[in-house]
Amino acid sequence: MSITGIKGMNDILPADSACWQFLEQQARTIFAAYGCREIRVPVVEKTELFCRSIGESTDIVEKEMYTFTDRSNHSLTLRPEGTAPVMRAFIQHKLYNTDQVSKLYYMGPMFRYERPQKGRYRQFHQIGAEIIGIDDPRIDAQVLAMLSHYFDAVGIDDVSLQINSLGCPQCRPGYRQALVDYLQQRLEQLCPDCQRRYLSNPLRVLDCKVAGCKQSTAAAPSVLDHLCGDCADHFTSVQHHLDLIDVDYTINNRMVRGLDYYTRTTFEMVTGSLGAQNAVAAGGRYDGLIEELGGPALPGIGFAMGVERLVLLLQERDISVPPPALFIAALGDNAVSAAFTIMHKLQRQGIHVEMDFGGKSLKAQMRRANKLGCRYTLLLGEDELASGTAQLKNMNDSSQNTLQLAGIEEQLRTVLDA
Ligand code: ATP
Numbered sequence: 001m002s003i004t005g006i007k008g009m010n011d012i013l014p015a016d017s018a019c020w021q022f023l024e025q026q027a028r029t030i031f032a033a034y035g036c037r038e039i040r041v042p043v044v045e046k047t048e049l050f051c052r053s054i055g056e057s058t059d060i061v062e063k064e065m066y067t068f069t070d071r072s073n074h075s076l077t078l079r080p081e082g083t084a085p086v087m088r089a090f091i092q093h094k095l096y097n098t099d100q101v102s103k104l105y106y107m108g109p110m111f112r113y114e115r116p117q118k119g120r121y122r123q124f125h126q127i128g129a130e131i132i133g134i135d136d137p138r139i140d141a142q143v144l145a146m147l148s149h150y151f152d153a154v155g156i157d158d159v160s161l162q163i164n165s166l167g168c169p170q171c172r173p174g175y176r177q178a179l180v181d182y183l184q185q186r187l188e189q190l191c192p193d194c195q196r197r198y199l200s201n202p203l204r205v206l207d208c209k210v211a212g213c214k215q216s217t218a219a220a221p222s223v224l225d226h227l228c229g230d231c232a233d234h235f236t237s238v239q240h241h242l243d244l245i246d247v248d249y250t251i252n253n254r255m256v257r258g259l260d261y262y263t264r265t266t267f268e269m270v271t272g273s274l275g276a277q278n279a280v281a282a283g284g285r286y287d288g289l290i291e292e293l294g295g296p297a298l299p300g301i302g303f304a305m306g307v308e309r310l311v312l313l314l315q316e317r318d319i320s321v322p323p324p325a326l327f328i329a330a331l332g333d334n335a336v337s338a339a340f341t342i343m344h345k346l347q348r349q350g351i352h353v354e355m356d357f358g359g360k361s362l363k364a365q366m367r368r369a370n371k372l373g374c375r376y377t378l379l380l381g382e383d384e385l386a387s388g389t390a391q392l393k394n395m396n397d398s399s400q401n402t403l404q405l406a407g408i409e410e411q412l413r414t415v416l417d418a
């Protein structure tokens with residue numbers, strides 16, 4: 001029996017990788033315009049990092065982490081998300097000494113032990129950004145503008161931006177209590193999961209997908225009615241600046257995030273086309289996180305996009321890979337050697353050239369050139385070689401030209417560049 005991959009961990013095959021590269025390249029280009037630079041952190045961290053940042057009573061820490069002990073008995077975890085590792089690196093390398101604001105982005109695999117289904121995997125990929133050092137609401141607006149710019153640029157329009165504010169350590173406890181009081185009256189209607197967590201993580205109940213929980217929290221108190229003055233002002237200003245630059249959004253006062261570190265502005269980019277996996281990107285402000293992890297008291301805000309979900313939304317769009325510019329069909333040992341040299345010289349100039357190494361007939365080679373969709377085929381047989389020429393065939397209109405073998409690479413370049 002041959003060995004297969006691990007359930008929920010996918011191979012990205014050549015047929016799909018162009019789409020991935022497109023999504024990654026767009027992120028690099030667009031994020032750069034907002035001043036973000038890439039940071040690359042390891043995929044494994046000390047388990048403690050995630051427990052402390054994401055929170056002990058979250059789904060991720062309670063049941064989704066890939067945690068193991070290494071040969072020295074250290075507890076390590078495959079990163080389930082990118083923010084905590086990026087903050088760990090930010091603190092460890094004292095990036096705050098270099099500049100008072102750090103604008104970072106990252107991309108790469110994340111790991112969560114979830115039930116695999118469409119849009120939900122055990123190894124998945126995120127592209128994320130973090131802006132550290134500024135608590136001005138205009139930064140929130142910039143981050144959201146960058147996110148919606150990205151979706152415009154890659155051509156995904158079946159999404160909408162939802163925003164909310166989760167308040168701060170001053171006002172959240174008041175809201176939390178109001179919510180617990182409300183939930184306590186309706187405990188029998190809640191699912192077992194929510195009955196268990198309504199005290200440890202009451203906000204999470206608002207996010208529960210079970211119908212009974214949705215129903216019984218329909219009239220739950222709104223976090224927006226419990227914001228302190230500063231948080232309310234911040235949220236108003238975020239909206240004002242989004243309006244100023246025409247970034248569309250809706251307010252969703254039931255949106256809570258599954259990680260403990262969020263404060264104030266939180267947001268999701270949601271789609272109607274992926275069933276239950278409707279969040280394509282998510283993020284928020286985390287003003288206490290860096291200090292919590294042992295760094296200076298600096299505010300931050302960021303988001304992560306799920307690349308697999310972006311790919312699913314892009315699937316209708318055909319990201320075509322350009323065909324080879326040239327196929328060289330050669331017959332006879334000497335001609336094949338000459339062809340091999342020409343191919344190599346053109347490839348060194350960055351031109352995609354293909355040839356056949358199987359000793360096939362000219363006809364079979366032409367069939368292959370056609371199948372690959374090559375724009376031109378260069379025909380080189382013993383006769384041509386003897387007369388120091390080759391035939392260049394335009395595969396679109398079948399027209400044929402005689403080229404001199406001397407200096408053929410330059411002649412080909414001129415034709416292929418045109
Ligand atoms: P969900 O509600 O779908 O479980 P989440 O709140 O757990 O999402 P975040 O931790 O905020 O998600 O991660 C940000 C984004 O990463 C999500 O919006 C989603 O696009 C993507 N994502 C999260 N978990 C997975 C997964 N298991 N497989 C694929 N993509 C994922």
Ligand code: MG
Nearest residue numbers: 059060114258
């Ligand atoms: Mg999740």
